[in-house]
Amino acid sequence: MRKFTSVHDLGDLQSALAEAFEIKRDRFQFTELGRNKTLLMIFFNSSLRTRLSTQKAAMNLGMNTMVLDVNQGAWKLETERGVVMDGDKPEHLLEAIPVMGCYCDIIGVRSFARFESKEDDYTEKIINQFIQYSGRPVFSMEAATGHPLQSFADLITIEEYKKTARPKVVMTWAPHPRALPQAVPNSFAEWMNATDYEFVITHPEGYELDPKFVGNARVEYDQRKAFEGADFIYAKNWAAYTDPNYGKVLSTDRSWTVDAEKMALTNNAYFMHCLPVRRNMIVTDDVIESPQSIVIPEAANREISAQTVLKKLLMGLK
Ligand code: AN0
Ligand code: CP
Secondary structure, rough: EEEEEOHHOOOHHHHHHHHHHHHOOOOOOOOOOOOOOEEEEEEOOOOOHHHHHHHHHHHHOOOOOEEEEOOOOOOOOOOOOOOOOOOOOOHHHHHHHHHHHHHOOEEEEEEEOOOOOOEEEHHHHHHHHHHHOOOEEEEEEEOOOOOOHHHHHHHHHHHHHOOOOOOOOEEOOOOOOOOOOOHHHHHEEEEEOOHHHHHHEEEEOOOOOHHHHHHHEEEOOOOHHHHHHOEEEEEEOOOOOOOOOOOOOOOOOOHOEEEEHHHHHOOOOOEEEEOOOEEOOOOOOHOOOOOOEEEEEEHHHHHHHOOOOOOHHHHHHH
């Protein structure tokens, strides 16, 4: 594998899952694979889970890791070509990227949607420049339109907890005070479409996602109806995608918060969220603390998804 930004980069999904479970059985069986190989992790945005789980995954494979928080201690980066750089940004991304590539073997990039230009976000302008100019295999640690390491961990988690071959998985929008990217819901939808699960998306009108990611999902505007018989509830906020509201918060309606009364409509569903989560906006305290909440094992599987992806990228170097 030479890059990882989507489910399609993995090849056969069932064999990638088998590889993940093989790693989970013994995560130290490939410690020679990453010897003398260096992972560089570049963060344009904050992170807890991605930072720690990906670094741990790299260490499990015997790799060295370096982490750069672009906004803390590095030169501020200009990203536009043609700009007269007389402002507050001393360095251009087009030099920074190949320089970073000189010091490592694999690069992970976190670069959220900026909501300044839908075209720049949806053409994945930043991570694609890393892919084009770094000379190294690049993987997404959440880019503008996707968060595939999260979705891979989500899929591993559903496979571990499902009680039927074809569970009903419901992704629900929930309120949040700030504008959040569509990356997590886009990827989750993309990955669910790659399985044979029953997959339903529910959100208020105006929160329709890019049809490219929605795929064959059933979209149900009545949240309670969507929850009926669900085996998994996957909550997430996102800002509007459709024009002219791209990147806007259209609603903070707390009647969409996931609570015990709505969970009672489900088939005793498990509750999932990628974290970080705002309690009593997205989900009530009692639901996230209930035995049906699997947010911690879901986060734990981030180490497994990252290690599977790094292993495939390392094998692609040989
Ligand atoms: C980010 C998002 O919604 O994309 C990261 C989630 C993994 N969340 C926040 O910024 C709160
Ligand atoms: N779920 C997730 O990616 O968390 P972080 O933003 O903390 O990395």
